Structure formats: structure tokens, C-alpha cells
Amino acid sequence: MNCVGFRKWLAQPLLLFCVAFVAIPSVTHSQDKPSFELSEDVREALTPLFSRILKADVSRATVDLSVETVMGGEVVETAESVYEIASKYPDQYTIYYKSADDRKRLYSDGEKGVVALTPEAFFRLSEVASSQELATRSELNLGPYPEAVLALTLAGVDPAVTFLGGMKSVEVAGKMKYRGSIDSIHLRGQQKDGVTWDLWISDDSKPRPLRLLVDLTPMLIATGQVAVPQGYAYSLRYDFKSWRVIGEVDEKLFQYTPPPGAVEYESLEDFQQQSSEELAEHPLLGESIPDFELTLLDGSIIRKDDLKGKVFVLDFWATWCGPCLQAMPVLAETTKAFADKGVQFYAVNVGESSALVKGFVSEQDWDVAVASDPKGDLIELFSAKSIPLTLLIAPSGVVEAVHQGYPGAEALKQQFTDELEVLVQGGRIASSVPTDAKPEK
Template sequence: MSYRFTIAVLSLALCWSIRPAVGQEETSAAVPDQVQGDVATGDGLTEVSLSGDLKSVLQPLFESISKADVSRATVEMLADSVLNGETVNSETSTFQIASRVPNQFTVYLKQPEQRTRVYCDGESFIAAMAPDAYFRMPEVISIQDAITNLPIPMGPYPEPLLSLTMAGADPTISLVAGMKSLDLIDRNPFRGKVPAVHVRGEQSDGVTWELWVTDEESPRPLRMLIDMTPMLIASDQVHVPDGFSYQVRYDFLTWRMSGDVDAALFAFTPADDATQYESLDDYFQSIAGATKEHPLLGQTAPRFLAITSEGKNFNSQSLKGRVIVLDFWATWCTPCVAAMPVIKKVTDRFADQGVVMVAVNTGQEREEVIEFLKEQKLKLNVVLDPEGKIADGFVVDAIPQTILIGKDGIIEAVHVGFDGDADLETRLTDELEVLSIGGKLGSATNPNEADSSNEK
């Protein structure tokens, strides 16, 4: 069963911390009654309240971080997406982090399909979104600001991780202030070997985390497990399917708050062929909707059988000789829902020229789709793809995704994402004006066109 499209959209929403930045809303939150006893983490840093047991565990760790001048850490991240008890996606990434008080730091995130790194040497702040793409931030920020307000997407929820790995930081801001509860769970050996203390916290937004630290005079973090499902459910960015949960696990492979840190780690030297962008938005716009790298562009569209939302059999071959606009979507995908009326409006204009729209609902059951269509009062040609097989056949890794198939059955354009009503309407109109008269788009310069066009 494929849920890659679900994970792609949820991960996009998770790239930015949904939790309010501390220093805005959460610093004013009252410390809960069940957390008692005062502890200060350094000159001018936040005073918080902890129970006696928690104080003995967390205070030495927090002080070692807040009083440190340098830090180095390597952390493995495991993000698990679970649907109805089944793990449908599991991705492992690695963080490499170094810092020097007050405003020198680097955070390097190695993900399966992405490499992101930020460099701040105290004079300039650079974000490298790829080996050949970077942009300069308008001003340098402090280490504490980098933890709570890092302006670059660095994985699902980097704030707790950064608060435990960056020198001079005040971990209480991220891990104690605004908490609903903090409890010491046990002192069982970590993985049955390392003496450890297990702490659990629940944030005011419902997110829970568990932290394991070594049970020794100078403690260090071992693992942090964060259940982000409540945060997703509360967010208005995506609709979370029933039975879905999302957890992030950080394993601290190396960690130190002393020693030497090479200043070269904080400096950025662009590659000779690197492109400098104006901003993060500028970079994302440059890669949004890219079609030239899609493996099916210029190829014969895969044939498929499906069931419609009305319970009828559907054969893609029944549309042979027509221009087909395949729109892959789901009810919980906000951009999908926003794009569909625009796509339908434009395709309806070309209906008498052999253009038809087919909305492929991926990953949901018929009853859920029918209820949604009734609520939205949408009249669409909807086919169902509950197991994601059609999406896999068309190499759909993210939604919304629109695929345009010419009258000869060749895939002519592939667009991912939603750029807004006006841009979508203009682009789709221009493309259908060409395809409706038998013209070419993506296959016009595709070397496989001659071979592909002979397959009927």
C-alpha cells in the first residue's frame, strides 16, 4: 500500500514549527502547579520550576548547555508515519551541528532526497538549500533565536533538538516553559545497558515528548521521542486522516559541550556553479511545478482500470483520442481542494474540443470521497485510487499533481503544487489551447517522442 503522497504533503506542512515561537505567546504561560521548585540556568536566563527529582536530572544538563562556549553533535532522526497501526513511511536523516557563543553556528541536515545547511559566522548568515543553490539572510541572528525562530525548514520539529545541542542556549525555553506537565518516568538502563533517567513532558498544545539522559554527574542526552500528532491535528494547514500518527525520534550519536570547534565550519564558500537566490521563496518558486525531470514526460501514459465515485467501472482507454487532465488529490489536502475548481473551470471551456478532466482521489475510501463531494457541491469525474496504485504508476510522489495527456496518449506536462488561482488558470489555459488542437508541449523536444508516439 502506497501513502507516499500523504507523507509528502504532511512533511511539507511540518517543515515549519507550528508551535508558537517562545518569546511571543509561550513565555507568558504559567508553569503548571505539579512542577515545583526553582532552578536557574544561567545569568539572565529563564527561571523555571521543577520538582526535586526532575531538578536533579535536568539542571546539570541544562546548565552544561547554557554555560558552554562551543558545541558539537551528530544526531540521527527517524520520522515514522503510522496509519491505523501500520507504519506507512519511515525516513532516517542525520543532523550535524556545531556552535560557538554568541552567534556562530552551522546546522547540516542530510535527508534521503535533500541536503540543507545553514552557516552563520557572526558576520553573515547563509542558507544552502542544495549544493548549487543558496541565499543570504538579511542579518545575523543569535544562537537562541536560531533555536526558536530558525527561518529555514530543518526537518519536522527542530526546536527541541537544537535546544539540546547548541552552546549558550537556554533549554528551559523550549523544554519547560509553557509545559502542561513534566514527569520523571523511570531510571531504567537505556537499551538495558546505559544508566539513564527517563523524563516525559506534555506541551500546552498537546504534543508529548520523552527524553532519556545519562544518569551521571555530567549527564548527556541519549534519545528524544516526540509525538507530533496533536500538533498536526490542531494545524489548519492539512487535514489529518483518521488513525494517522506522526512521531519523530532523535538519537544523539555524539554530543559534547567542550573542546575545540574549527571556525571553518561556520563559513560558507559557494561552488563555482552555484546559483544565489534572493530568498527562500525565490528558491522554492524556482523548483515549483518543474516538469522536465519527470520520468514519464514525453512517454505514453500508463493505462489503468478503476472504480468511479459513483461505483462504475472506468477504463482509461475509453478516453483514447481526447486530451486528459489527470488531477491527483485527496480531501485532506488543502491546496488540492483549492485547485480543483480552477482546473474544472478551465477544462470545461475546452470540453467541446475533446478535453476531459479526471480527478484521481488517492488513498481514501469511496464513502469519504462521496461525503466530501456532497459537502463541497462538486460535480467531477472522480476515480478512486485507495491503495495508491494509479499514483505509483504515474510516479506521483506529492499532491496536488496535475498530469496533461495529449490526444495521442503522450504525457505532455506534469505540475506539482498550487501557485494560486490566477497563475493556474493562465498556465492551464495556455497549455490546453495547444493540446486541444493536437499540439505538443513536453514531448516536443523529448528524444523519446518518436518511439513513444507509435504506441497506440
């Protein structure tokens, strides 16, 4: 498993675009029922909006999503994306999810479904999901929490399934002037897992959603997969820039026409497999590494010349990358076993602020040297287009092995150990030797 498609110019966390600490679940499940009695003021606030959506035949919406990472009360990272959605009840829709590193569009004309993964790659769905199914549990990665925005934007769905099932409480937090001019009602809900949401709805005869704020911090803490630093918070903010459930919607929006040169894949798995195979051919394998400079969290600098004549490992990772966090303890333990033979290990964080990395690492039991690369300067230099990415470099400065993704603890430990055994003895790893230099069998 790996996280693909990193860009040098993206100096923000990609929790939206890849695997995070854990898979973020839907806010609710359709089989769950509220374990509390809705108060009359909550019913009065939600029913008009939910009824408009449920009775709608068409919809159009544009929603901005901001993912904010907070450390000690200060926003240290922000990643932005946008949803453009059009639908016609019961199962015609186009859902365009656009972020800095991911542009994905889902089409359904009611009979056929297509997912355009990139402008040049698509696959056809064997079955078309109804709008309600998408708003209850989306099988396609359309952001960190697509059900919330889909439940409020797809025509004919019942938002209560998503927003009231599995809840611990929902209350009216008050009335206010949204952005100083729009009369609004503010509602707050708490899930059974501790996750909270705040929803602002216009307070008029034709209510519409204005903003949805979801705080996922309690869920991250509850998983226990990683130690969440004190003062850390992770939230999603949806701002509804445009929203309507009346008028006409051109049905051409629900139809997909492949552009010239587009490649059709059998499935998402087929696309990922072929993409992984392409990524496996890392351009630095068998080549000398470029000049580089690592800035460690303690402020010290490590340069290429400082490691001349030594076996060392560079591991590119991020706090949002689940496979990275799974691989780190394995890599740390394995390289430590070769420390007496001079092997050195550096965990290079990509694209996140030093403040966030320091706080996060301070809570982990890794005992590794961590370098911070907040501007992403090393991403292009080492072709880190997919993480986790681990490079094993020989004393000669040649990249002898490349690991992309996380194959599992045992497989990674065995392969990593075997490769380090070869390198500390001055040998070469077969995969890094040019074909024309290999002896004939």
C-alpha cells in the same frame, strides 16, 4: 506554492521536506511562560542538562531523525534524516540537515551567514541569527521541528525557553535502562495544544540527551484542515548518536567556500522563483503521454488505451503535501462539471503505502478516483519532480496543459475551466503547441 525535488527512489512521505498538512510550529514561543509550577523532581532532572548546554562554549552533535506515520497501530511509513551540528557561543555554527531528498547547510562565522541549499546553490544572509534565536524559532526550513534539536545541541542556548514555555505539564515518567545499558531519566511534557514530547536523559554526573520523541498527532487533529483518519498517528523521533559540549571545535567548520560552479542567489525566494520557472517547462507538455497503468484503491486497473479518445486529468499528490490538499477539492469540483462531456479525473498518490492512502482518503469528502503508486513507478514516467502536478490530456493522448503548484482556489478554477472548455471542444491549448507550428502574427 509547490513541493519540489521528488525522487523515484523515495517511497516515503516527504513531510520533512516540503509543506505538510499545515506549517508545523515551534513547540514553544519565548514569550510564553509555564502555566504550572515545576515539581522538584522535574527540576532535579532537567537542571543539570540544561545548565551544561547553557554554560557551554562549544558543541558537536549528530542526531538521527525518524518520522513515523502510524495507521491502526502499525507503522506504515518511515522517513529518515540526520543533523550534524557544530557550534561556538554565541553565534558561530554550522547546521547540516541531510535527508533522502534535501541537503541543506547553514553557516555562521559570527559576522556572515550563508545557506547552502544544494551543492550548486547558495545565498548569503543579510543578518546572522544568534544560536538562541535559532533554538527559539528557526526561520529556515531545517526539518519539521528544528527548534527541538537545536535547543539541545547549540552551545550557550537556554533549552528551558523551548521546552518549558507554553507547556501544560511536565513530569518525570520514571527511570530506566536506556537500550538496556544506560541509566536514564524519562520526562514527559504536554503542550497547551495537546502535542506531547518524551525526553530521555542519561542519569549520571554529566547528563546528555539520549532520545526525544514528539507526537504531533493532536496538533494535526486540532487544525481541522484535513480529516485525520481514526488510528492515525504522526511522530518524530530524535536519537542523539553523538553529543558533547566540551573540547575543541575547528572554526573552519563555520566558514563557507563556494565550490567551483556554484550559483549565488539573492535570497531563498530568488532560488525558489528560478527553480519554479525551470520546473514550469515540463518535458511532457505538447508530447504524447507514455504507456502507463494506474491501480485504483478498489483494485481496478486503468491503462492508457482505456482512455483513448477521452479528455482526462492526472493529478499527482501526497497526504503530506499541503498545496496538494488545497488543490484537490478545486480540481474535483471543476472536473465533475465536465463529467457529462466525458472528462475523467484520477488522483495519483505518489510514494505512500496503500494502507495509509486508503485510510486517509476514507476520511475526506473528495469523491474522486484515487490511484496508489507506493513504489513511485509513475514519478519518473510522468516527470513528477514537483507536486502538486496536474496534467490535462487531450483525446489524442497529448499533454495539453501542466499545472505545478497551487496558485489559489479562484485562479486554479478559472484556468482549469478555461482549458477544459477548449479540450472538450477538440481544440488545442496554445502553450502546448510547438513554436514552429504556431501561426505567425
